[in-house]
Structures are given as structure tokens and as C-alpha cells.
Amino acid sequence: MKYVIVIPDGCADEPLDELAGKTPLEAAKIPAMDRLASKGKVGLANNTPSHLPAGSEVANLCLLGYDPDQYFTGRAPLEAAAQGIELAPNDWAVRCNLVTIEDQVMKDFTADHITTEEASELLASAQKELLGGSDLESRFEFITGVSYRNLLVYRGTGPDEIFSADTRTSAPHDLTDLSIGDDFPRGPGSDLLVRLMNESAALFAQHPVNLARVAAGKRPATSLWLWGLGGAPALPSFKERFGIQGTMITAVDLLRGIAALVGWPRIEVDGATGYLDTDYAAKGKAAVKALEDHDLVCVHIEAPDEASHEGRHEAKVEALEQIDQHIVQPLEEALQSYGDHRILVTPDHPTPCTTKKHSHGSVPLLIAGTGIEADEQHHYSEVAAESSDWFYPKGWDMMDEFIKS
Numbered sequence: 001m002k003y004v005i006v007i008p009d010g011c012a013d014e015p016l017d018e019l020a021g022k023t024p025l026e027a028a029k030i031p032a033m034d035r036l037a038s039k040g041k042v043g044l045a046n047n048t049p050s051h052l053p054a055g056s057e058v059a060n061l062c063l064l065g066y067d068p069d070q071y072f073t074g075r076a077p078l079e080a081a082a083q084g085i086e087l088a089p090n091d092w093a094v095r096c097n098l099v100t101i102e103d104q105v106m107k108d109f110t111a112d113h114i115t116t117e118e119a120s121e122l123l124a125s126a127q128k129e130l131l132g133g134s135d136l137e138s139r140f141e142f143i144t145g146v147s148y149r150n151l152l153v154y155r156g157t158g159p160d161e162i163f164s165a166d167t168r169t170s171a172p173h174d175l176t177d178l179s180i181g182d183d184f185p186r187g188p189g190s191d192l193l194v195r196l197m198n199e200s201a202a203l204f205a206q207h208p209v210n211l212a213r214v215a216a217g218k219r220p221a222t223s224l225w226l227w228g229l230g231g232a233p234a235l236p237s238f239k240e241r242f243g244i245q246g247t248m249i250t251a252v253d254l255l256r257g258i259a260a261l262v263g264w265p266r267i268e269v270d271g272a273t274g275y276l277d278t279d280y281a282a283k284g285k286a287a288v289k290a291l292e293d294h295d296l297v298c299v300h301i302e303a304p305d306e307a308s309h310e311g312r313h314e315a316k317v318e319a320l321e322q323i324d325q326h327i328v329q330p331l332e333e334a335l336q337s338y339g340d341h342r343i344l345v346t347p348d349h350p351t352p353c354t355t356k357k358h359s360h361g362s363v364p365l366l367i368a369g370t371g372i373e374a375d376e377q378h379h380y381s382e383v384a385a386e387s388s389d390w391f392y393p394k395g396w397d398m399m400d401e402f403i404k405s
Contacts (some may be wrong), residue, residue, distance in 0.1 A: 001244075001264045001295070001341060001342065001370065002295060002296075002297070002335055002338040002339075002341040002342075003209045003246075003290055003295060003296040003297070003300040003341070003343075003344075003402070003403065004287070004296070004297050004298075004335060004342070004343040004344070005063075005296070005297070005299070005343075005344045005346075005402075006298075006299050006300065006301075006327060006328055006343070006344070006345045006346075007060070007063065007248075007255075007298065007299065007300040007346065007347060007348060007353075008303075008304045008319070008320060008323050008330070008345070008350060009056060009252075009300060009301060009304055009305040009318070009347060009348055010030075010056075010304050010305030010308050010347055010348070010350065010358065011024070011304040011314075011319075011320060011351075012347045012349070012350035012351070012361070012362075012363040012364060012382060013025065013308065013316070013350060013351070013352050013382070014307065014350075014352045014353075014354065015355060016062060016354070016385065018311050018313055019203075019280055019313060021315070022093075022230075022312055023277065023382050023383075024215075024304070024316040024317045024353070024382065025318060025380065025381045025382060026140070027317050027322040028317045028321050028379045028381065029228055029321055029324070030300060030320060030324035030328075031324065031329075032324045032325070032328040032329035032332055033324050033328055033345055033366065033380040034378065034379050034380055035112055035332070036328070036332060036343060036345065036366055036368040037040060037366050037368070037377050037378060037379055037380040037384065038106075038374065038377070038378040038379075039143065039367055039368045039374055040367050040368025040369065040372045040374060040375075040381075041361070041366065041368070041372055041373070041374070041375045041383050041384055041390055042364060042365070042377040042380060042384045042388055042390070043153055043161045043364075043366075043388045043389075043390030043391055044362040044363065044364060044365065044374065044385045044386065044388065044390070044391045044392070045062075045063075045362060045363060045391070045392040045395040045398050046361070046362045046363075046391075046392065046393050046395050047059035047060075047344065047348055047349055047363065047395035047396075048062070048076050048349050048358075048359075048360045048361065048393070048395075049062075049068065049069070049360075052069075052072065053075075053171065053241070053358075054154030054349055054358045054359050054361075055075065055135070055171055055174075055349065056071065056252075056254055056305070056348050056349065056358070056359050057075035057078055057228070057254060058072055059073070059348035059349040059358075059395070060254070060255060060258055060270060060300075060348045061258065061396070062134045062237070062394075062396045063346065063348050063395060063396075063399070064239055064258065064298075064396075065238075065242065065313045065392070065396050065398070065399030065403075066109050066235060066262075066263065066396055066398075067274070067368045067396045068242075069252050071233060071234075071235050072230075072233070073230035073231050073232070073233045074093070074228055074229050074230015074231070075095055075171075075214045075227075075228030075254065076092075076093035076095040076151055076228045076229050076230055077093045077095050077230045077231060077232060077233050077255055077257075078152065078233065078254055078257035078258055078261065079093070079145065079253040080093040080143075080151055080257065081093065081233075081252070081256075081257035081258075081261050082145075082253040082256035082257035082259075082260060082372055083132070083145065083257075084153070084260075085151070085372070086099075087153075087231065087232035088089060088108055088156070088229070088232065089156075089157070090155075090156030090157065090158060090161055091153065091154060091155050091156050091231065091232060091234060092153070092154040092156065092163050092229050092230065092231055093100065093151055093152075093153050093154075093230060093231075093266060093385065094151065094152040094153070094154065094193070094226050094228065094229040095149070095150075095151060095152075095226070095227050095228035095404045096123075096142060096150040096152045096224055096225070096226055097111075097149065097150070097162055097172050097224070097225040097226075097227070098110075098111040098114050098119055098122060098148045098150065098221035098223075098224065098344070099111055099140065099147050099148070099172050099221065099222065099224075100112065100219040100220060100221065100222050101180060101221060101222045101223055102389070104179055104180055104181055105177065105178065105179055105180065106172055106175040106176055106177065106178055106180050106222070107170035107176075107177070107275050107383075108151070108176075108214055108219050109148070109163060109173045109176060109225070109309070110147065110148040110223075111148050111219060111220070111221035111337070112213070112219035112220075113114070113147055113148065113256070113275065114148050114213075114221050114301070116144060116146055116147055116265050117143075117206055118209045118213070118221070119147060119148065119150055119221075120144040121125060121207075121208075122204060122207060122209055122210075122221055122242070123142040123143075123144055123150060125203060125204075126142050126196075126200055126203065126224065127209060128201065129142065129143045130196055130199050131346050131400075135187075135192070136192075138155075139153055139154055139155050139156075139157075140153070140155075141153050141155075145272075146251075146253060146274070147220075147255055147274075149252075149253055150222060152226060155181075155198035157236065158196075159290060162188060162189040162398050163188055163189040163191075163389065164184055164188040164189075164194065165314055166187045166188055166189075167185065167186075167188050167189050167190060167229060167238070168185065168186045168187050169186075169187075169188040169190075169227035169228060169229060169306055170183035170184075170221050170227060170260075170357075171179060171192070171201040171228065172225045172227065172359050173309055173356075173357060173358070174357040174358060175357075176309060176356045176357065179345045184197070185197075185226060190258045190403075193226045193401035194364075196226060197223055197224050197225060197226055198223075199293070200223045200224040201222055201223040204220070204221055205222075205223060207249070209221070209302070210222075210259065212297050218227065219306060226296075233261060234263075235261045235262055236260040237262055237263035238263055238296075239265060241262075241265075241399075242399065242400075242403045242404065243263070243293055243297045243403070243404075244296055244403065245263070245294065245296065245298070246262075246264045246266045246294060246295070246296035246297065246298055247259075247264050247266070247290055247293075247294045247297055247298070248265075248266050248267070248298050248300070249272075249283055249286055249287055249290065249297065249298065249299045249300065250266070250271060250272075250274075250277075250298075250300035250302075250304060250388050251253065251269070251273055251274035251278060252274045252300065252302050252338070253261070253270035259297075259298075259347045262273050267286055267287045267290055269272060269282050269283050270282060272301040272326040274306075275302065275303065276303045276306055276307060276315055276318075276319060277307050277394075278303055279389070280299065280301070280303075280322040280323060280325075280326035280327060281326040281332065283301065283326070283327055284299075284326040284327040284329075284330045284331065285330070287327065287330075288330050288331060288334045289337070290324065290404045291334055293306075293330075297331075299327055299331075301319070301323055301327065303315075303319035303322070303323075304316050304320060304323075304347070304349050304351070305358075307319055307353070308351035308353050308356060309351065309356050309357070310354065310356070310381075311354070311356050312353070313353045328343075328345060331343065332377075337371070338371075340369075340370040341370055342367060342368070342369035342370060342371075342372065342402060343367070343369055343371045344365065344366070344367050344402050345365065345366050346363060346364065346365035346366070347364075348363070349363060350363060362386075364380065364381060364382050364384065364385030364386075365385070366380050366399065367401075367402055372403075375388065375390070
């Protein structure tokens with residue numbers, strides 16, 4: 001049996017006046033997904049338990065069959081795994097965004113999609129000027145990731161450390177165009193995180209990287225935003241859980257990290273950016289090729305989520321159409337030559353264009369292929385899913401049916 005999972009990140013949405021009362025998924029021309037819906041089942045899954053963050057970190061663990069109450073420790077440790085960073089029992093990883101804040105409002109959680117090279121320069125300055133020469137220097141390290149997505153790693157020396165499970169932080173992508181006044185870190189260790197964030201603003205104000213960006217008409221990275229911290233996670237491998245081996249195609253460190261922790265190799269695709277300009281066709285071709293050597297291929301596409309964070313419903317519709325044409329359709333065709341097969345299409349969480357942030361709530365999913373009896377749905381959309389009685393209130397239960405039933 002061959003398996004394919006396609007994750008159009010954050011594609012679940014709400015009806016929009018700009019789309020004549022349709023969601024982006026309803027408005028998009030997605031014949032391949034609709035064809036699969038007519039041959040399979042459409043339903044709902046809740047991957048974002050109400051007591052946990054409504055983000056990709058929790059939702060993708062759920063989607064892949066892992067109960068977050070048992071396995072989730074924080075977002076940053078998952079991204080650390082993507083870079084091969086091993087965390088000891090008393091270590092902590094902290095997500096470090098480079099952001100644009102104006103008049104205490106989060107104007108851009110990506111700092112205008114700052115380049116990795118620019119991020120590296122800013123973080124090197126932060127390491128030297130904010131930590132250098134202090135008693136913290138040997139225990140904290142800023143680590144460059146991709147673009148605005150970076151890390152701060154804390155190396156602990158014993159069980160009595162400065163952070164704990166009670167340390168609270170806020171995701172910057174949930175604060176777009178909102179005041180940040182009430183969203184600074186709180187709880188154990190928060191005073192240090194807040195100090196680093198505040199001091200970075202003074203450090204970056206006249207930094208050569210930002211002066212060059214402003215001169216080029218780009219937004220500057222005005223400060224660090226520290227969030228999503230956690231200790232080392234311990235996940236059983238996907239093969240231990242479900243009996244088959246998979247591989248991951250993504251341009252996002254979070255999914256790379258989850259893949260590493262569940263024992264999946266990663267396939268890096270030239271032109272895959274984790275943004276709206278990603279090379280959809282290249283990802284589709286890589287996924288089709290990967291089926292030759294792997295029983296399960298998972299393709300994650302960040303573009304719909306990025307469009308939502310920017311409030312661009314037209315861009316979200318376009319991203320969904322590109323995913324349908326260049327990823328779902330070729331995979332559907334390729335699977336026919338392998339005999340028994342199944343394909344799952346589902347986002348991780350909703351990201352409404354109106355709010356520009358992740359939200360709790362169920363997402364539409366479709367499963368088609370061998371052994372899946374068709375229901376009465378002929379379209380893949382939120383409306384079709386909501387009319388179904390097929391529902392997983394605990395999203396991590398869904399993978400058992402996809403793989404084992």
C-alpha cells in the first residue's frame with residue numbers, strides 16, 4: 001500500500017464577502033481535490049485542543065497521530081530538531097522571530113520576510129552585544145534558522161532552572177496589526193526574555209542591516225520576539241506507531257523538526273520557499289518521485305497560511321489552485337500505478353483571512369483510495385465537511401483509520 005498526505009497549511013477559513021459568501025476553498029478551482037472527494041470521504045477533524053495553542057506545532061502533531069497532551073513540549077524544540085540541535089533534559093529552546101513593531105503594534109511578524117543572511121548578521125550582533133561578557137553568554141546562544149524564523153537555545157546545568165511549564169509567551173503571527181502591550185512573556189524567566197526583547201530594539205535601531213533595508217524601501221527588523229519555548233520532546237517513531245516509514249517534503253523548519261523526531265527523512269526541493277512564491281510544480285514532481293522509494297509521502301505547503309496571515313484572500317485562492325494542479329493531481333495520477341493506495345488531504349488548523357491568525361476549530365479532510373467507500377460529497381470544502389457525520393474530535397485518532405483501517 002502506498003500513502004500520500006497533502007497538508008495545505010491553514011487553508012480552512014470562513015465565508016468572505018469578497019468571495020460572494022464563499023470560503024477560499026469553495027471559491028478555488030480544485031478539480032483534483034473535488035474528484036477525490038467524490039471517490040472518497042469528506043469529514044472533519046479537530047487538531048487544536050482548546051487548552052493548547054491553535055498553531056501548526058500542536059495541529060501537525062495531532063494530524064500525524066500524536067496526542068499533544070502526551071508529546072507536545074513547545075514549538076521551539078520541534079524547530080531545533082530540524083537543525084539537528086539536541087536538547088539535554090535541562091535545556092530549553094526558544095523561538096526567536098525578527099519582527100517589525102511600530103508604535104507598540106505588531107506590523108509584520110516576518111520583518112518583511114527578512115533574508116537569512118540579514119537575520120544572521122542581526123543575531124550575531126545580539127549574541128555579542130546582549131549576551132557577550134555576561135554570565136549568560138555560556139548558557140544562551142542565538143541560532144540562525146530561515147529568514148525571520150530563528151532560535152535562542154538555553155543550556156541548563158541542573159533541575160532548578162529559570163524557565164518552567166508556567167512560562168507564558170505569545171505567537172507574533174497572532175498579533176498582526178494588534179497592540180503588543182499585554183503580550184510580552186510572563187512567568188518564570190520572563191524578565192530575562194523581556195529584557196532581551198527590549199534591548200534588541202535599541203541595538204537594531206541603527207544597525208547597518210536595517211539602515212540598508214529602509215534605504216531599499218523595506219521594513220526593518222525592529223526587535224526580537226521570543227516565544228514558543230519548551231524542553232526536549234520524546235516522540236516514538238512513526239514506524240513504531242503505525243508500522244510504515246514515511247518521508248517529508250516541506251520548506252518549514254517546524255515540519256522538518258517533526259519529521260526528524262518521528263524518524264522520517266526529509267526531501268529538500270529547490271525552489272520551495274515556505275511562502276507564496278514557492279515552486280509548487282517542483283514539490284509535486286519531488287513527491288511523485290519519492291513514491292518510488294517510500295511507502296508514505298507527506299507534502300506540506302505553507303502558502304495558504306502565509307496568505308491568510310497577510311489577509312490576502314485572492315492569494316489564498318491562487319495557492320489552493322496551484323496545490324491542486326501541481327501537487328494533488330500528479331500524485332493522484334501516480335498512485336494509480338501502484339495498485340493499493342490512499343491519499344489524505346487536510347490542513348492542520350484554520351487561519352481565517354479576516355483575523356490573520358490561527359484559530360481553534362475543526363478542519364475539513366478528505367480520504368480516498370483503496371478500501372474507502374464513497375460518501376455523498378462531491379466537493380472538498382468546509383461546507384461539505386460540516387454536512388458529514390464523519391468527525392474526529394481528537395484529531396490524533398484520524399491517522400489510525402487512514403493507515404490501519
